[in-house]
Amino acid sequence: MLIADRYEPTGASACGGMGEVHKCVDRHLGRDVMLKKMRQGKNVARLIDEQKALVKLRSKHVVQLLDIIVVDGNFGSKDVCLALEHIDGRDLQEGSWEPNEDFIKALWQVASGLADIHEAGIIHRDIKPNNMRVDGEGVIKILDFGLAREAGKDDKTRSIIGTVGYMAPELWGEKTISFSSAVDAYAFGVMALALLNRTLPKEFSQSPPAPVPSSFVTSHIPEFSREISCVIQDCLSHDVAHRPSLAQVRDILARYILKDRHRARMVMGSTVYEINSGKRDVNLKSPIGNLHVHYDGFSFSVRSASGEVWINNGTPKEGMKMPPACVITFGGSQRRNRHFLTFDVSNPEVMA
Amino acid sequence: MIDPGTIFAGRYEVCAHIGQGGMQDVYRATDLRIDQDVVLKTPLAGQQHRRFRASAQIAAHVNHHNIAKTYDYFKEEGIPYLIEEFVDGETLDEALLGKAYYIDPHLGARLFQYLAKGVAASHHANVVHRDLKPSNIMVSGGFNLYSVKITDFGIATFTEEVFEEAANAGDLTRSTSGTVKGALPYMAPEMMFRSPGEHPGAAIDIWALGALMFRMLTGEYPFGAGFEAPANIKLKRRATWPAFMTTSLQFSPLSQPLQELVEKCLGWDPCDRPTADHLVKLCEELCYFNAPRDVGRVANTKYSGAFGFIELRGKPNVFFNSDSVYGDRKATNDTQVSFSSCPGAPQYRAHPVIVLK
Numbered sequence: 001m002l003i004a005d006r007y008e009p010t011g012a013s014a015c016g017g018m019g020e021v022h023k024c025v026d027r028h029l030g031r032d033v034m035l036k037k038m039r040q041g042k043n044v045a046r047l048i049d050e051q052k053a054l055v056k057l058r059s060k061h062v063v064q065l066l067d068i069i070v071v072d073g074n075f076g077s078k079d080v081c082l083a084l085e086h087i088d089g090r091d092l093q094e095g096s097w098e099p100n101e102d103f104i105k106a107l108w109q110v111a112s113g114l115a116d117i118h119e120a121g122i123i124h125r126d127i128k129p130n131n132m133r134v135d136g137e138g139v140i141k142i143l144d145f146g147l148a149r150e151a152g153k154d155d156k157t158r159s160i161i162g163t164v165g166y167m168a169p170e171l172w173g174e175k176t177i178s179f180s181s182a183v184d185a186y187a188f189g190v191m192a193l194a195l196l197n198r199t200l201p202k203e204f205s206q207s208p209p210a211p212v213p214s215s216f217v218t219s220h221i222p223e224f225s226r227e228i229s230c231v232i233q234d235c236l237s238h239d240v241a242h243r244p245s246l247a248q249v250r251d252i253l254a255r256y257i258l259k260d261r262h263r264a265r266m267v268m269g270s271t272v273y274e275i276n277s278g279k280r281d282v283n284l285k286s287p288i289g290n291l292h293v294h295y296d297g298f299s300f301s302v303r304s305a306s307g308e309v310w311i312n313n314g315t316p317k318e319g320m321k322m323p324p325a326c327v328i329t330f331g332g333s334q335r336r337n338r339h340f341l342t343f344d345v346s347n348p349e350v351m352a
Numbered sequence: 353m354i355d356p357g358t359i360f361a362g363r364y365e366v367c368a369h370i371g372q373g374g375m376q377d378v379y380r381a382t383d384l385r386i387d388q389d390v391v392l393k394t395p396l397a398g399q400q401h402r403r404f405r406a407s408a409q410i411a412a413h414v415n416h417h418n419i420a421k422t423y424d425y426f427k428e429e430g431i432p433y434l435i436e437e438f439v440d441g442e443t444l445d446e447a448l449l450g451k452a453y454y455i456d457p458h459l460g461a462r463l464f465q466y467l468a469k470g471v472a473a474s475h476h477a478n479v480v481h482r483d484l485k486p487s488n489i490m491v492s493g494g495f496n497l498y499s500v501k502i503t504d505f506g507i508a509t510f511t512e513e514v515f516e517e518a519a520n521a522g523d524l525t526r527s528t529s530g531t532v533k534g535a536l537p538y539m540a541p542e543m544m545f546r547s548p549g550e551h552p553g554a555a556i557d558i559w560a561l562g563a564l565m566f567r568m569l570t571g572e573y574p575f576g577a578g579f580e581a582p583a584n585i586k587l588k589r590r591a592t593w594p595a596f597m598t599t600s601l602q603f604s605p606l607s608q609p610l611q612e613l614v615e616k617c618l619g620w621d622p623c624d625r626p627t628a629d630h631l632v633k634l635c636e637e638l639c640y641f642n643a644p645r646d647v648g649r650v651a652n653t654k655y656s657g658a659f660g661f662i663e664l665r666g667k668p669n670v671f672f673n674s675d676s677v678y679g680d681r682k683a684t685n686d687t688q689v690s691f692s693s694c695p696g697a698p699q700y701r702a703h704p705v706i707v708l709k
């Protein structure tokens with residue numbers, strides 16, 4: 001049997017939260033696709049509109065929609081089916097990760113994808129490990145937008161929908177409540193802990209979840225650096241306004257991925273100084289001025305400055321961050337022998 | 353030519369003709385069903401389309417964000433059509449060398465990494481592109497490289513057939529086909545001088561990447577344009593690196609490893625070239641400065657060009673020092689430049705700066 005004259009079921013199917021998923025072969029291109037039957041009880045045109053909104057979102061971390069078909073369902077109903085790209089890979093698994101560098105990179109990818117989704121004005125509402133897949137190239141894809149909503153539109157709910165454990169506390173009320181992208185931040189926070197090979201306390205699995213102490217993440221995962229623990233802890237906050245945006249989370253994670261991987265080169269004539277994780281300080285001394293630059297693993301900053309020294313023509317202040325490309329000048333414009341040094345920071349790029 | 357408004361397969365509405373290569377016509381179209389821009393490709397009238405489908409299917413098995421996605425393939429009235437991801441931009445040639453004489457190593461390092469990743473993904477799927485060249489790479493965002501996507505993986509085996517025919521007809525290097533001519537500057541020696549029946553492997557894509565990066569970094573073809581390439585390759589006579597790449601102590605720490613990488617890719621023996629995976633690793637180690645780029649006009653240079661200012665519409669002028677101007681061209685008054693900028697007092701300071709055409 002061919003569906004829509006094109007898709008041939010392979011027999012493999014899985015029941016997702018929101019309907020059946022069938023792996024099919026797309027006869028046009030001879031490749032696998034996933035056909036996903038959308039949840040019933042909704043207006044077909046509405047469902048299609050929602051999917052079109054998702055297509056506008058271009059992110060390498062979001063599964064690609066290929067086709068929308070309407071098939072005859074049971075009892076004369078119409079079923080909307082989505083054809084999605086088949087991601088050849090494995091789902092993210094609870095309890096399977098160590099809190100190491102690879103893990104931070106994986107979290108960074110998820111946060112990047114969620115930030116893209118939110119930037120497009122969409123709330124996912126069902127973030128959890130088995131809605132994420134790592135493809136053969138190591139790129140994490142966010143799947144299953146069955147519960148997704150456009151922010152500001154239709155972002156109220158009365159029924160309790162989602163996955164227990166990942167649902168933000170505000171979703172558990174009895175009344176009609178409105179929700180924001182902060183529900184995804186909460187789910188992200190839970191996921192960041194649930195992926196690790198450590199048992200989560202019962203507070204998380206209660207319905208609704210109970211708050212955890214403000215030092216919880218730090219004590220649960222002492223391997224995390226303080227800033228990362230803090231941002232995950234903030235995601236878990238029961239105060240919606242206190243949760244960070246996923247773009248903030250993404251940027252903090254990226255900072256740690258690049259920790260100790262920057263280089264700054266200073267060139268004066270044919271003399272070159274380099275500062276990096278192996279040599280964190282340079283102390284430039286001259287009769288007319290001194291400048292001490294220090295690298296703390298994240299950025300380069302002025303430790304101390306005295307005399308006639310300028311950075312990009314401005315006065316250096318203690319603690320000031322060095323611009324990533326600048327000129328350091330020794331000697332005021334009244335002098336005949338001023339010295340100029342170029343200062344350039346470079347680093348590898350964080351890229352999926 | 354297909355008229356705008358024509359609808360194919362009940363869902364793809366043609367908007368405009370956007371290009372034509374040696375074998376296919378390219379149109380921008382809208383996929384009405386899911387409301388997204390796509391590209392529709394169809395073989396030129398008179399071209400054989402025996403293998404259009406096979407090549408579409410090959411391309412469809414590669415899925416990576418540095419590769420234009422294949423969405424659909426169908427035939428109408430006996431003519432095959434391919435639907436592919438639309439990249440809102442220009443070809444690599446137009447986007448970079450159409451505007452600059454060569455690109456600086458910071459931009460080069462980024463570009464290299466994107467391309468290596470795309471090629472690695474295709475090699476993982478056992479697909480060799482075989483026809484990597486600037487016109488088969490689409491770029492959006494100009495010097496900001498918002499996206500870089502390799503296209504026409506599909507045409508690989510198709511092109512292969514043209515090469516095969518050219519080779520059978522006599523000497524591949526004397527073929528009159530425009531497609532063969534366009535591919536020669538990026539074609540690996542084992543492909544160029546192969547005997548009929550020989551099928552060079554994945555290392556030909558690595559060579560092509562090396563040749564392509566040489567061209568972007570220097571503005572020159574490593575072995576000359578068109579039919580000069582085979583002669584020079586036979587003599588193992590490669591263009592030399594321009595001195596400006598390594599004379600400046602500010603740029604040389606990045607230019608040097610880039611040159612080494614390109615030279616590895618251009619190894620005469622395919623076994624000496626890095627695999628795509630290895631190349632990705634090497635590219636990931638490159639340290640570069642990656643800040644957004646603007647285009648502005650140089651004005652008000654001082655002390656015979658030792659420094660000056662760049663006018664940016666709607667923004668305060670940006671200061672630049674001639675040391676930051678990469679390459680052998682001077683940023684004189686009224687030249688257009690592409691640059692990144694950093695905070696400074698009272699003006700922002702530009703670095704790096706490249707002179708535009």
Ligand SMILES: Nc1ncnc2c1ncn2[C@@H]1O[C@H](COP(=O)(O)OP(=O)(O)OP(=O)(O)O)[C@@H](O)[C@H]1O
Binds near residue numbers: 530
């Ligand atoms: N995915 C795409 N998105 C946007 N524009 C595209 C896309 N693919 C191709 N184009 C445009 O269509 C033009 C023609 O492409 P085509 O592949 O037919 O020719 P070519 O690669 O320049 O030459 P040849 O056929 O000789 O290899 C390209 O130069 C580009 O401008």
Ligand SMILES: [Mg+2]
Binds near residue numbers: 487488503504
């Ligand atoms: Mg092409």
